[in-house]
Amino acid sequence: MIAIGNDHAAVELKNEIVEYLKEKGIEYKDFGCGEGEKCDYPNAAEVVCKAVVNGEAEKAILICGTGVGISIAANKVKGIRAACCSDYFSAKYTRLHNDANVLCFGARVVGAGLAKELVDVFLNTEFEGGRHARRVDLIRQMEENF
Numbered sequence: 001m002i003a004i005g006n007d008h009a010a011v012e013l014k015n016e017i018v019e020y021l022k023e024k025g026i027e028y029k030d031f032g033c034g035e036g037e038k039c040d041y042p043n044a045a046e047v048v049c050k051a052v053v054n055g056e057a058e059k060a061i062l063i064c065g066t067g068v069g070i071s072i073a074a075n076k077v078k079g080i081r082a083a084c085c086s087d088y089f090s091a092k093y094t095r096l097h098n099d100a101n102v103l104c105f106g107a108r109v110v111g112a113g114l115a116k117e118l119v120d121v122f123l124n125t126e127f128e129g130g131r132h133a134r135r136v137d138l139i140r141q142m143e144e145n146f
Helices: 009-023 040-055 069-076 086-096 112-124 132-146
Strands: 002-006 028-030 060-064 081-083 102-106
Touching: 002 009, 002 040, 009 028, 009 060, 009 112, 028 040, 040 060, 040 069, 040 102, 060 069, 060 112, 069 081, 069 102, 086 112, 102 112
Parallel strands: 002 028, 002 060, 060 102, 081 102
Antiparallel strands: none
16 A cells, blocks of 8 residues: 655645556555645655555655655654656666655646656655665664654
């Protein structure tokens, strides 16, 4: 299951991504706010990331205006490796090399077509492991130390 969340700046794009997930037959849970609601991106990030670390969701998608704020907030949750991506290469390699479990992007930065491509590559790319597993383990150790 994929968790998805957003703040008020990203309602329209979140809705397009939800429709896209439905079309693809991908199970999801929408934790985001709806039309006319105001919500702060740290709160959206927290509830979605809790679903990931608690095992309710395998991965997550978070969307705010730029993608930056929500990715910073997401990375404060132990066990989360969130990446703000606005291009295909970054979305692919954050899975291959970083084993990222949360994809973030900005509704004011990427359009719906690119957002769908980012979702596809993120959800369909497996972690490569190997030398990259050691680096992800180093990130986990840093998390434990702080």
